[in-house]
Amino acid sequence: MKFAVMSADVDNEQSVSSALQEVASIVGNEGLNCLINNAAIGNTTDLNTVTPEAMMKSFQVNTVAPLFVTKAFLPLLQTAAARSSGMGIHRAAVINVSSILGSITHNWAEGANFKSYAYRTSKAALNMVTRCLAADLGSDGILCMSLPRLGPDRHGGPL
Numbered sequence: 353m354k355f356a357v358m359s360a361d362v363d364n365e366q367s368v369s370s371a372l373q374e375v376a377s378i379v380g381n382e383g384l385n386c387l388i389n390n391a392a393i394g395n396t397t398d399l400n401t402v403t404p405e406a407m408m409k410s411f412q413v414n415t416v417a418p419l420f421v422t423k424a425f426l427p428l429l430q431t432a433a434a435r436s437s438g439m440g441i442h443r444a445a446v447i448n449v450s451s452i453l454g455s456i457t458h459n460w461a462e463g464a465n466f467k468s469y470a471y472r473t474s475k476a477a478l479n480m481v482t483r484c485l486a487a488d489l490g491s492d493g494i495l496c497m498s499l500p501r502l503g504p505d506r507h508g509g510p511l
């Protein structure tokens with residue numbers, strides 16, 4: 353396993369391209385086994401406060417960016433996938449960090465108390481991006497999945 357730290361703005365094509373080059377130079381011929389799209393912006397935008405700008409910014413960072421970061425890193429993931437068999441992180445995987453707040457089923461009763469048109473909508477759309485990627489990349493041996501979060505929530509609850 354290799355460990356490196358770098359910064360990137362996932363909403364900036366040039367920045368993603370620079371990160372890609374940096375990662376490519378580190379992983380070399382082995383490719384990239386796992387891409388985790390974790391970056392996101394959150395906000396509380398109820399029916400009174402939601403704006404077109406809040407909707408579009410959340411969609412751009414939380415939904416569009418994970419798709420295009422994945423597209424950018426696809427050659428590295430395909431290189432890793434070609435070196436192994438089966439399906440999983442040992443081979444190649446894209447993990448999109450979503451949220452239970454992106455679940456339409458969860459948006460009832462108490463689950464509807466958290467008001468954010470922008471965040472909830474962007475994460476619901478991210479789930480569909482993930483499913484589309486899974487449908488397209490399964491034949492390459494690249495696992496694509498959403499997780500509701502990476503670790504304990506702000507209240508210390510389990511994953």
Ligand SMILES: NC(=O)c1ccc[n+]([C@@H]2O[C@H](COP(=O)([O-])OP(=O)(O)OC[C@H]3O[C@@H](n4cnc5c(N)ncnc54)[C@H](OP(=O)(O)O)[C@@H]3O)[C@@H](O)[C@H]2O)c1
Nearest residue numbers: 360361362363390391392393449450451500501502505506
């Ligand atoms: N916290 C929870 O309870 C919870 C629950 C469910 C799901 N999630 C999801 O888990 C993930 C992480 O959540 P968190 O609580 O750690 O969120 P957070 O504390 O708000 O951190 C979000 C991270 O995303 C980065 N980011 C935002 N816009 C970016 C951009 N354009 N380019 C690159 N990085 C950007 C932020 O960087 P800067 O600080 O530099 O802006 C920050 O490091 C998110 O996808 C979130 O939706 C969190």
